Amino acid sequence: MQPIDPNNETAHSFVVLGASGRLATQKVFPALWALYRDNRLPQGTRIFTFSRTKLHTRTYRLICAPYMNLDPQRDPQKFNSFWLTVHCVQGQYDQAEDYAALTEAMIRQETKHNKIYANRIFYLALPPVVFDHATTNLSRKCKSLTGCTRIVVEKPFARNDLTYRPYQTALCQTFNESQIYMIDHFLSKQISQNLFGLRFANLLWSGTLNNRHVAAIMITVKCEKPVKARAEYFNFFGIIRDVMTNHMMQLLALVSMDKPYSNTIDDLRNERLKLFKEVTTANVGDVILGQYRNNRMESDPDKVGYTEHSYIPKDSMTPTFAMVVLHINNRRWSGVPFILRAGKAMNDTKTEVRIQYKSAECDEGKNEELEIRNELVLRVAPFEEIFMRLLLKHPGEELCLKETALNLRVDERNTKYMPNYNSLILDLFKGNQSMFMRTDEQCEIWRIFSPILQSIDLDRPKPLPYDFGSRGPLLAYRKAERVGFVFFASDEWRENKETLDYTVKSSRILSGPHHALKPERAQVKLKSREI
Ligand SMILES: NC(=O)C1=CN([C@@H]2O[C@H](COP(=O)(O)OP(=O)(O)OC[C@H]3O[C@@H](n4cnc5c(N)ncnc54)[C@H](OP(=O)(O)O)[C@@H]3O)[C@@H](O)[C@H]2O)C=CC1
Numbered sequence: 001m002q003p004i005d006p007n008n009e010t011a012h013s014f015v016v017l018g019a020s021g022r023l024a025t026q027k028v029f030p031a032l033w034a035l036y037r038d039n040r041l042p043q044g045t046r047i048f049t050f051s052r053t054k055l056h057t058r059t060y061r062l063i064c065a066p067y068m069n070l071d072p073q074r075d076p077q078k079f080n081s082f083w084l085t086v087h088c089v090q091g092q093y094d095q096a097e098d099y100a101a102l103t104e105a106m107i108r109q110e111t112k113h114n115k116i117y118a119n120r121i122f123y124l125a126l127p128p129v130v131f132d133h134a135t136t137n138l139s140r141k142c143k144s145l146t147g148c149t150r151i152v153v154e155k156p157f158a159r160n161d162l163t164y165r166p167y168q169t170a171l172c173q174t175f176n177e178s179q180i181y182m183i184d185h186f187l188s189k190q191i192s193q194n195l196f197g198l199r200f201a202n203l204l205w206s207g208t209l210n211n212r213h214v215a216a217i218m219i220t221v222k223c224e225k226p227v228k229a230r231a232e233y234f235n236f237f238g239i240i241r242d243v244m245t246n247h248m249m250q251l252l253a254l255v256s257m258d259k260p261y262s263n264t265i266d267d268l269r270n271e272r273l274k275l276f277k278e279v280t281t282a283n284v285g286d287v288i289l290g291q292y293r294n295n296r297m298e299s300d301p302d303k304v305g306y307t308e309h310s311y312i313p314k315d316s317m318t319p320t321f322a323m324v325v326l327h328i329n330n331r332r333w334s335g336v337p338f339i340l341r342a343g344k345a346m347n348d349t350k351t352e353v354r355i356q357y358k359s360a361e362c363d364e365g366k367n368e369e370l371e372i373r374n375e376l377v378l379r380v381a382p383f384e385e386i387f388m389r390l391l392l393k394h395p396g397e398e399l400c401l402k403e404t405a406l407n408l409r410v411d412e413r414n415t416k417y418m419p420n421y422n423s424l425i426l427d428l429f430k431g432n433q434s435m436f437m438r439t440d441e442q443c444e445i446w447r448i449f450s451p452i453l454q455s456i457d458l459d460r461p462k463p464l465p466y467d468f469g470s471r472g473p474l475l476a477y478r479k480a481e482r483v484g485f486v487f488f489a490s491d492e493w494r495e496n497k498e499t500l501d502y503t504v505k506s507s508r509i510l511s512g513p514h515h516a517l518k519p520e521r522a523q524v525k526l527k528s529r530e531i
């Protein structure tokens, strides 16, 4: 893949459809601006908005400005010149002639820059209802005749395996796979790239990531905030479709797939697909669903039960928490549970992959209640870190073991990472599809989750209640323990005693006792010859 040459002669038209919406104004335009400011976009880039709403660059820049992280000392002049590259086109998503008008607008700008070559990128920041109209009309009226055409689609990629088929057909009949960029912003997160590096570049890990050494893997995406922004979308799709059938499955693939044959995009995607094919189809027995309720302790009117929000139907059965246990049917992983846990309005905001190793069989005086396991944790939120839970000798004269951490705060290494959307948009210009999904990958993901999703849609099971701000339903934790995961005082064990005591106390109140709430640090006495 060639790096972008800012002096590239080719004209580039970047079109954001649905530009009046949240995704466009809060993510896509801020990313475009940051890349422009840092001279990362090719010189001949022109940006177009396409929406039913009549937009003017003058007013649109005011709408986007709060999300653009402007530096008043450094940026004003460049910010003005950025907006000179933006052109607004109004249109209906189902009207072919409006797309023809968009093409005329693009040609006018493209020919100013280069009369021969023009690449076009279409970013669909649109809800699914207009997806078919947009892809068909873009394909008929707007494709570049002289350069590349790329189309970017955002989740939700349909609702299940049945609705995905026509979705995939519509997309693949109008665009080639090499033109389709299915965005999953988790693929561009550092955790994803770290998983790859850690696994395939270090013998220490590549040799132990298998069912001989690993007891269980837990992948977590939990969030303290209640559902508010995008509530209508969330209530329709629920937590499983929001983060599991996309982001979390990509993390699962990265932690478990074999090393791709080569670094080419196809080999990478083929290996991911192979892994997804080996994940067994989940059924209702593999899932625990929850929905947050009022904990009667919050004064903030936003921190109420899910169905108490004015914007959520009172009888909603949408799960705001889910834990799903998956299995991979191959030699490396059979027998190891992969536990996906996600939720809103929980006790913590945290995204991580936690690899829990089997316990070492060295301690004669082993205390059954305190089973100690090594863990390798890759965390991306609230901050980036990689740590290993280890057992070392407790300082002092007594010969006993103590949990400790080998810890790396990745974000303290002074490296500035590019935010997700910036690097993904840069990849669009470069034509680098490796951080994007291929359409057949999503097909397998829907196959894995469809029985569960179908049961939720048809039977409308009542999710288990859990208190706002808690760890979710206790039953979920029991389930995780039953399949082989052991909870320690989560990761709070790394904090000072005061925080630990507080967390233990409040956790107890919020979700009842389980192994995560052990008040004592684990200490296992050993005979001297074992140290
Ligand atoms: N917001 C986010 O952070 C994320 C969003 N996504 C996905 O990206 C897509 C866009 O998200 P977002 O910007 O939040 O969505 P919005 O609901 O804000 O919709 C975007 C734009 O689409 C047009 N639109 C909305 N509803 C309709 C309709 N019924 N018929 C025709 N046009 C409509 C509107 O533009 P106008 O009327 O002016 O044409 C609107 O401004 C969605 O599929 C979403 O799931 C994915 C990940 C994150």
Ligand SMILES: O=C1O[C@H](COP(=O)(O)O)[C@@H](O)[C@H](O)[C@H]1O
Pocket (backbone or CB within 6 Å): 185, 223, 242, 243, 351, 381
């Ligand atoms: O796409 C989504 O992802 C976010 C989590 O992503 P992050 O980059 O903020 O960690 C999730 O909160 C949201 O519900 C979901 O739609």
